[in-house]
Amino acid sequence: MAKPITYYLRTDKMPHIWCEGCGHGIVLGAVLRAIDSLDLDKDNVCVVSGIGCASRAPGYLDFDTLHTTHGRALAFATGIKMMKPGLDVIVLAGDGDLAAIGGNHLIHAARRNINITTICFNNSIYGMTSGQYSPMTPTGKIATTAPYGHIEEPFDLCELVFAAGASLVGRGAAYHSGPLSRLIAKAIATDGFAFVEAVSQCPTYFGRRNKMKNALAMLDWQKEHAVTKKAASRLSPEELADKFVIGELGTRTRPEYTKRYESIIAAAAKETDENV
């Protein structure tokens, strides 16, 4: 890093609220290293979040930061980006916030291809409310609201967001914080909607109930179950069943929304001129 990580932190707001062993600090560190690698101006970065453990991250960051209502971070961020397209707008959100209550905003932000970078801190659980199942809780796992084992299938968020129209999607993990940071940097540098799912760990409300007694066990799980896209291509569907694929998983070039809006302003101005 060119600058110490504290350069980007509101250290006077520490200690943070996250539990011992939580993966969110590692993911947040990856976000800051990405920002540092791109040498972004602190005055020009705006970080927006919703509700949940991950959504408390912006409070610790020395940018313009907005902690909104549950699920709506992308909608608030859309208003910001439209009126100040020059800002680097980053949304930090948990899996419940983004994939459940905020799911509609996620697919529509991707469809518009608005230049907002979205990082999903995926710990597969609602941590802030003590461990209810989320749309990312794997089948069979235990949650306070799934005491007999979860019977739903989780989303593949990267596939979902790419299908909706994003310019870039990818997945990383807290265990692989270096590649995660490089992926986030690429996402921020993308001129369009970019989405990174960061697999994080919640030892307190997910691990303990699911035979992973501490953060170390959960990081081990990440290490053992993450496969690169290349490695995944050599595995059978059965071998892939309990794995997750990391890396850049989809890119495409599409016109960006706020740039497209400029064409509306130009067309409206032309109509005004013709009427004068």
Add this chain to the structure above:
Amino acid sequence: MQGNEACAEGAVAAGMRFFAGYPITPSTEIAEHLAAILPKVGGKFIQMEDEIASISAVIGASLTGAKSMTATSGPGFSLKQESIGFAAIAEVPCVIVNVMRVGPSTGVPTAPSQADVMQARWGTHGDHPVVVLCPTSVAETYTLIVEAFNISERWRIPVIFLMDEVVGHMREKVEIPDSGKLKIVNRAYPDCEPEDYLPFDADAGDGVVPPMADFGTGYRFHVTGLTHDRTGFPTTKRPEVDALIRRLDSKIDKARQEVTFVDEVLTDDADIVVFAYGITARAGAKAVRDARASGIAAGLLKAKTLWPFPDEYVERIAQKARAIVVPEMNMGQLVHEVERASKGKTKVISLTRVDAEPISPSEILSVLKEV
């Protein structure tokens, strides 16, 4: 022009440059008109994926310094309530238009109502300040929406602009004031250096409303829907929570005079006064003229500000009039406020209509004749 168009035109004249909305009858023409005219003045329009996204985008845009608005009707207004509370606690200026239709639920989408009056004041959870304005004509829609923005910017509060389907859809003549003649109020900006900026320190302003920086200008501040201290960061310390809620609430008392718009017609010698708002006030005006013609000393109190409720006007009338008649297109909502403000000094009569038709002058006249 149409009432909804006057709302859109007036908002742009007030300096509104960002609109996010979602199609809903009977407010859709506001969005349609703004989609056409906003880009002509360099503004931005977006049709969001739902009502909640619309109000959320509006708050985000306002934080960058843009005067921002959304428009909806009953079902959409219900959906927006949580974020209206966010705007109240985070003190983000914005205007929410609700063109009232018959409810509850889907109700009668194409017909007028005045049944969202209480929701406009108390729709979002928790104690919170809002001002609610209600125009009675197309021309008044134009001028009053400008006031809505002025109040919102001055006091950093959400302002609810309650139209009804009749005012929204009817066409009337509007004389557009010269742009130089409109009083336009903008939010107060901090005059300190960014490192000294305390975004929720009201003492840096007038003691009630803190100056507000724009996102992206180097102030690097935090905004949250959690209770917060003057730095903007979350607090659950009891005295700080208490101070915040009380300061937010005090905006209404401080703003009361400035934001209360009431017209009085023939009330000086009136024996019976009609208290009315929205399109019902037009029927009230005709009923009062007809009553005078038949020898009844009637008058009209036309409230253009519904919240804060214009207590002092009602109390003054209650001291001299024999009765106050309150016609409303609902089961009787503001009539309870009229009763409260009259302090038992006069008879208060409720006239309700909920069959999806506006109240006619003759209905009001017959009540005036019976009193």
